[in-house]
Structure formats: structure tokens, C-alpha cells
Amino acid sequence: MQVKNIEEIVNKLSSILPEGIQGVKTDVEANFKAVLQSTFAKMELVTREEFDVQTQVLSRTRAKLEALEKKVIEMEAQTQTLK
Numbered sequence: 001m002q003v004k005n006i007e008e009i010v011n012k013l014s015s016i017l018p019e020g021i022q023g024v025k026t027d028v029e030a031n032f033k034a035v036l037q038s039t040f041a042k043m044e045l046v047t048r049e050e051f052d053v054q055t056q057v058l059s060r061t062r063a064k065l066e067a068l069e070k071k072v073i074e075m076e077a078q079t080q081t082l083k
Helices: 003-015 019-043 048-082
Strands: none
């Protein structure tokens, strides 16, 4: 996950802290950031760019598979007519 996104989440979490905790805001923000980074790393998330690339690869693979299936059907039909 991009640092910018984590910073946005940390800022949102910090903004809802009670008044009495605002004095330790820097420490709390650092802890929020560490926990979020650790959690997101464990989740093995992919970026939107990586997802889009894999979607394109899957689309091309699907098109090739459909073309091969069509060829197999045609070849099977030809062998049936030769019998």
C-alpha cells in the first residue's frame, strides 16, 4: 500500500482522538502507522496497477484458450467427416 494512503488513514484516525490524547499525538500516529503497515504487509495486497496488468494477462489468456477450443472443435469435426 502506498505511503500516501497510509498517511491519510493515520491522519483520519488521529483526527478522532479525544482531546486528552492530543498531547501524545505524534507517538499515537507513529504507532498507527506501524500497525497499519504491518497489517497491510501481512495481507499481501497488490496495487491497482498490478491488478490491472494481471486482468489484462487473464483476458489475453482467455482469448487464446477460446481460439484453441474452437480449433479443437474444428479438428474433431474434420476427423469425424473422414471416418
